[in-house]
Every structure is written in C-alpha cells, then in structure tokens.
Amino acid sequence: MPSELLTTHCTMCCRKMGTGGTMVELAKLQKHIGKFVKIAGSVILGGCVFVAYELLSLRRSVTLDTQAVQQEKLKSYIYVQSVPLKEYESQGITWKMRKELHRAVRKLIEISARVLQRPYDERFSGFDLEDHECSPWILLKKTQSRDKDVRLQAVQELAGNHHWHDYQYRTVAQACDLKTLVGLARCKDVDLRFFLPPPPLPKVNHNYSTEDELRQLLASLPQTEVDQCVQFFTSLALRESSQSLAAQRGGLWCFGGNGLPYAQSLSNVPLEKVESFCLQALVEHSKVPSHCNKMVKNGSLQLLQKIYRLRRDSQKIQRNIVRIIGNLALHEHLHPAIIQSGWISLLVEMMKSPHIIQASHAARVFANMDRETVQEKYLDGVYVLHPQFRTSQPIKADVLFVHGLLGAAFKTWRQQDSDQSGNEGDSSEEEDYTECWPKTWLAADSPNLRIISVEYDTHLSDWRTKCPLENQRKSMVYRSRELLHKLKAAGIGDRPLVWVAHSMGGLLVKKMLVDAWKDPEMHPLINNTEGIVFYSVPHHGSHLAEYSINVRFLLFPSVEVKELSKDSPALKELNDDFLHLAKTKDFNLLSFTETLPTTIGSMIKLHVVPVESADLGVGDLIPVEVNHLNICKPNKKDSFLYQHTLEFIVGALGKALKDK
Numbered sequence: 001m002p003s004e005l006l007t008t009h010c011t012m013c014c015r016k017m018g019t020g021g022t023m024v025e026l027a028k029l030q031k032h033i034g035k036f037v038k039i040a041g042s043v044i045l046g047g048c049v050f051v052a053y054e055l056l057s058l059r060r061s062v063t064l065d066t067q068a069v070q071q072e073k074l075k076s077y078i079y080v081q082s083v084p085l086k087e088y089e090s091q092g093i094t095w096k097m098r099k100e101l102h103r104a105v106r107k108l109i110e111i112s113a114r115v116l117q118r119p120y121d122e123r124f125s126g127f128d129l130e131d132h133e134c135s136p137w138i139l140l141k142k143t144q145s146r147d148k149d150v151r152l153q154a155v156q157e158l159a160g161n162h163h164w165h166d167y168q169y170r171t172v173a174q175a176c177d178l179k180t181l182v183g184l185a186r187c188k189d190v191d192l193r194f195f196l197p198p199p200p201l202p203k204v205n206h207n208y209s210t211e212d213e214l215r216q217l218l219a220s221l222p223q224t225e226v227d228q229c230v231q232f233f234t235s236l237a238l239r240e241s242s243q244s245l246a247a248q249r250g251g252l253w254c255f256g257g258n259g260l261p262y263a264q265s266l267s268n269v270p271l272e273k274v275e276s277f278c279l280q281a282l283v284e285h286s287k288v289p290s291h292c293n294k295m296v297k298n299g300s301l302q303l304l305q306k307i308y309r310l311r312r313d314s315q316k317i318q319r320n321i322v323r324i325i326g327n328l329a330l331h332e333h334l335h336p337a338i339i340q341s342g343w344i345s346l347l348v349e350m351m352k353s354p355h356i357i358q359a360s361h362a363a364r365v366f367a368n369m370d371r372e373t374v375q376e377k378y379l380d381g382v383y384v385l386h387p388q389f390r391t392s393q394p395i396k397a398d399v400l401f402v403h404g405l406l407g408a409a410f411k412t413w414r415q416q417d418s419d420q421s422g423n424e425g426d427s428s429e430e431e432d433y434t435e436c437w438p439k440t441w442l443a444a445d446s447p448n449l450r451i452i453s454v455e456y457d458t459h460l461s462d463w464r465t466k467c468p469l470e471n472q473r474k475s476m477v478y479r480s481r482e483l484l485h486k487l488k489a490a491g492i493g494d495r496p497l498v499w500v501a502h503s504m505g506g507l508l509v510k511k512m513l514v515d516a517w518k519d520p521e522m523h524p525l526i527n528n529t530e531g532i533v534f535y536s537v538p539h540h541g542s543h544l545a546e547y548s549i550n551v552r553f554l555l556f557p558s559v560e561v562k563e564l565s566k567d568s569p570a571l572k573e574l575n576d577d578f579l580h581l582a583k584t585k586d587f588n589l590l591s592f593t594e595t596l597p598t599t600i601g602s603m604i605k606l607h608v609v610p611v612e613s614a615d616l617g618v619g620d621l622i623p624v625e626v627n628h629l630n631i632c633k634p635n636k637k638d639s640f641l642y643q644h645t646l647e648f649i650v651g652a653l654g655k656a657l658k659d660k
Contacts, residue, residue, distance in 0.1 A: 159187035198342030404503030493525030506537025531588035531652030589619025
C-alpha cells in the first residue's frame with residue numbers, strides 16, 4: 001500500500017506540473033515534490049534494509065535437506081534449484097540488498113504501468129533474477145504472446161540454447177504448451193532434453209503377445225469405409241491364427257506381396273511378418289477420420305509405441321508405425337493425445353536419424369502437427385523433403401517428384417549405386433553418397449524451394465490377385481483422381497511448380513494435368529505449372545507389353561501393362577490431350593531418354609522405353625548413356641544429368657526465385 005500511495009502521489013504531482021498555469025505554482029510543486037522524495041527515499045531504503053535483515057534471519061533458521069530434494073528429482077520431473085546456505089551467505093549484504101531493491105523497483109514499475117494505463121515492458125519480469133534463471137521463464141512467457149512473430153522468435157531462441165543446466169531443460173519441457181513443444185521439435189539441432197522421455201514399457205506378459213494385442217485392436221475397429229481387401233485380410237486375421245493362415249490359405253496374408261515367400265515356404269508366418277500385415281491394415285484404417293478416433297480411444301498410440309520401441313531393429317516396421325501416427329496427426333483434436341502418450345521424444349530422435357527415409361516420415365508427422373507455421377496438410381503418401389524444419393528462408397516455388405510403378409518416394413531418387421564389381425572406390429565418395437538427391441543436393445542448391453515427393457501403392461497386382469472380394473484393379477484414372485486430392489491438400493498449385501517424373505510416373509503427371517484442366521477448381525495447378533522433367537517416360541508405349549504375361553506380371557500390374565501397349569487408344573488420347581494443353585499453356589519441357597538396355601532377371605535385356613517412345617515431340621530430348629533404372633539416378637552431384645536438371649528447374653522458376 002505505501003508504494004502504491006507513493007506512485008499515485010507522484011503521478012498526480014507530475015500531472016499538476018504539466019497543466020499548471022503560472023511559474024509560481026510550478027515552483028511550489030517542485031519544492032513540494034523534492035521534500036516528498038527525500039522522505040520517501042529514506043522510507044524505501046529503511047524498508048529494504050529491514051526486509052534484507054528478516055530474510056537473512058529466516059535463511060539461517062531454515063535448513064534444506066539436499067538429499068531429500070535429490071530423491072524427489074528421481075521420482076518426478078519437478079526440478080527445483082536450491083542454493084546451498086554457504087553459497088548464499090558468501091554473496092554478502094550488498095548482493096542481498098541489490099536483490100531486494102530490484103524487486104521493489106519492479107513493483108514500482110508495475111504499479112506505474114497500471115496507474116498510467118501504459119503497457120508493461122516484459123523485460124522487467126525477471127529483473128530480480130539471475131540471467132540463467134530468468135531466461136527460460138521470459139522465453140516461455142513470450143511463447144504465449146498474442147503476436148505470432150513474438151511466439152515464433154521465442155521458440156527459436158529456446159531451441160538455440162545448448163548450455164543450460166539439465167533442470168532448466170526439464171522445467172521447460174514440463175511448463176511449455178503443446179504448440180511450443182511441436183515448434184521446438186521442428187527446430188534444427190534442438191536439444192533432446194527439451195522433450196520428456198516416453199514412459200517405461202510395461203512388463204512383458206508371456207500369456208498375451210503383441211500379436212494378440214494387435215488382433216484385439218483390429219477387432220475393435222469398424223469394417224466400413226475401408227478397402228474391400230483390407231476388410232478381407234482383417235477379418236481373416238481375426239478368424240485364423242498365423243500358423244493355420246499360412247498353412248490353409250497359402251499366402252493370403254500378403255500386403256503388396258511382401259509376405260509371399262514366407263507364406264508359401266513355411267508352415268507358419270514369422271512374428272515380424274504378422275506384425276507387418278496388421279500394421280498395414282491399421283494404415284488403411286488410419287486414413288478414415290472416424291476410425292482414427294476409435295483407434296486412439298482403444299489405446300493404439302500406446303500399443304504402437306510399444307512395438308516401435310521393441311522393433312528398433314526393423315526400420316520397415318518403425319516406418320509403418322510412424323506412417324500411422326502421421327495419418328492420425330492430420331486431425332488437430334488428436335494432437336494432445338499424441339503428445340501426452342510420449343511420442344514427441346521418439347519422433348524428434350527419428351528426425352535426427354541419418355537415414356533420410358526415417359527422418360522424412362517423422363518430419364511429415366511434425367508438419368501435420370505444426371499449425372503455427374504450416375497451413376498445408378500432408379496426406380498419406382505425400383512427403384516433404386525440404387524444408388523439414390522451421391526456416392527463415394521464404395518458400396517461393398515447389399518441385400514435385402513422382403516415381404513410376406515399382407518405384408518409391410525415396411529409393412527412386414537415390415544416387416546411382418556404385419559398381420560393386422569394380423574397385424572398392426574412394427571412401428570419400430561413399431561418405432557423400434545420398435539416399436535421396438532431391439533432399440540432399442537440390443535443397444542445398446535452391447533453399448527457397450519446397451521439395452515434395454509422392455508415393456502410391458505399387459504392389460496392387462500381388463495382393464489383389466489373392467483377394468477374392470475385388471477383381472477390378474485401380475487404373476491410372478483412379479490414381480490421378482486420388483493424387484490430385486492429396487496434392488490440393490498439400491497446397492500444390494498455390495506457388496509456381498515444376499514436376500519431375502520417372503517412367504510411368506510421367507504418364508500419371510500428364511493424366512493429372514489433363515484432369516486438372518477439365519476441373520475449374522484445379523486451374524491454379526495448371527496456371528502455376530512452369531515446367532516438367534520427364535525421365536524415360538513411355539509416351540508412345542513400351543516394349544514390355546510385347547513380352548509374355550509372366551514377364552509383364554513381374555514388372556507392372558496388368559491394367560497398366562495394357563495401357564502401355566503401342567497404339568493403345570487410351571495412351572494416344574492422353575498424349576494428344578496433353579500436347580494440346582502444353583502448347584496452350586506454353587509449358588517448359590525437358591525429356592531424358594535411356595540408351596542402354598536394362599537387365600531383367602538373368603536372361604532378358606531390353607530397352608524398356610526406346611528413344612522414339614520417350615520423344616514427346618515438343619521440348620528438348622537428351623539421350624543419356626544409362627539404363628531405365630538409372631536414368632533418374634545421377635552418379636554424382638557434378639554429373640551432366642543432375643546439373644542439367646538443376647539448370648532447367650532454376651530456369652523454369654527463374655522469375656519466382658528472383659522475386660522478393
């Protein structure tokens with residue numbers, strides 16, 4: 001109360017001075033204020049000395065059992081920094097008085113701000129704290145600011161601290177909200193101590209296996225709104241044991257054909273394969289919003305985390321699990337459940353993996369959870385290669401990579417494998433090898449690009465032939481419609497865009513553009529398309545269609561093989577429609593074509609896409625002395641194949657990249 005009266009009195013005197021009429025009145029007020037300040041100063045100083053004395057007395061009378069505090073630290077994550085008594089006393093009376101004066105001054109500033117109705121400077125919040133004490137709390141308070149720029153800057157500053165005490169990281173981990181945690185997770189080189197470790201694994205119940213838990217989870221999910229074959233395999237898994245399944249069905253447990261060798265050669269299915277099959281079914285369920293709610297409610301996050309930690313030796317199982325988490329993360333109301341179940345620290349660790357595929361799956365989860373800086377949503381099969389972290393670089397354009405059949409979002413775009421038959425090679429070249437050159441090379445050469453790679457199911461032929469409930473296979477028409485929906489959700493078409501496609505992926509790109517041209521809602525995608533790179537795309541068909549059905553089945557699903565036949569009406573119509581569109585919109589086009597045959601098996605060599613089929617008729621056509629598989633895999637960064645691709649992308653997007 002005395003301090004508030006003091007502030008009020010001073011404020012009233014200052015206002016009188018500002019509105020006083022004569023010099024005599026002003027002089028009287030100044031004299032009055034001077035006397036008042038002398039008296040008030042003495043009172044404040046005496047009060048501070050008294051408070052300091054009382055604190056010293058209290059400090060001497062109270063002792064702290066540091067061992068008890070240490071035991072409590074081990075029990076929980078509530079970290080309290082205690083200063084030993086001797087260290088406190090060694091600071092001296094001057095230090096103690098300065099601390100008390102700091103508190104008094106901060107109180108006066110707060111009261112003045114309220115009386116004068118002026119904004120309070122947050123820098124004074126930690127005025128009485130040491131630098132290492134106030135920094136975390138000031139930054140945490142800034143993360144709650146109404147100003148988005150202030151929040152983002154505070155998160156960046158938090159992530160930039162690498163020399164704090166362990167208890168400070170744990171304090172922040174417990175005190176910050178969910179959005180701040182996700183923001184920290186998307187900061188490059190963030191300290192892992194910002195994230196609380198996941199809860200310990202439950203004790204192993206030998207009478208109740210992981211396989212049983214997965215079956216119970218699948219049994220709890222609806223069998224509606226999912227693929228008919230998923231329904232079939234899910235119901236089969238619930239009906240039969242894994243041993244009788246392999247023995248009686250002869251391989252029906254095959255998602256994409258991956259389990260076929262086991263199912264046909266063994267009397268039982270290995271546990272890891274059973275888990276893979278169940279996880280594949282859960283992936284399909286996680287694409288249905290209503291099923292996502294049911295999965296979380298029935299404990300899927302905890303079960304999946306258990307399998308993830310038990311199967312650290314299987315990257316494939318871990319990727320499938322994180323793929324499910326990424327689908328769940330599309331729904332913002334499920335974010336608290338994902339974080340509270342302990343997934344954040346595991347995903348941050350995965351983001352730091354040297355394996356690009358693993359890191360990219362985790363990056364997709366965080367991109368879907370970061371609603372502060374990411375407006376787009378990345379549906380199943382759409383992966384951001386760059387930027388995977390929050391960045392100050394403005395994103396000015398997009399580059400989209402589309403693989404062909406039997407390809408994938410990452411392995412299709414890896415660096416060309418070294419020739420193992422030759423010399424062992426330079427160790428430096430092995431260290432520089434990249435699993436995905438768009439992420440490693442292109443992102444470094446053009447940091448203002450958003451680089452995305454898509455993946456679609458390329459193993460339908462194996463499992464669909466085993467599924468008795470659905471004989472019709474997904475065609476290019478279906479794939480085009482499905483991918484366009486996913487690309488629209490990812491914001492493809494909002495910026496200038498270059499497409500990069502390999503083999504039949506190029507046909508899919510052409511189909512998507514033709515379909516988008518016919519849909520007024522998709523016209524931004526057409527208008528923002530600046531160029532397309534085709535790597536050995538069979539515009540006029542492939543020799544594969546001329547071989548026996550057995551060879552074709554090993555390479556492509558039968559529907560696509562028929563579409564690849566030379567003089568196919570559907571293929572010719574697609575090419576004519578695309579050429580009309582390309583000439584109308586004046587697309588920049590670049591085509592590479594293989595000149596070496598590709599070895600298929602041990603007896604067949606053929607040019608999968610001959611030069612005449614790769615020739616679109618417009619744009620540049622460049623023959624390259626490689627086979628069909630390596631046409632999209634540069635052997636090194638300074639190779640002609642990569643450098644010419646980079647030059648084309650930068651040229652096509654030149655105007656967008658130069659704009660500020």
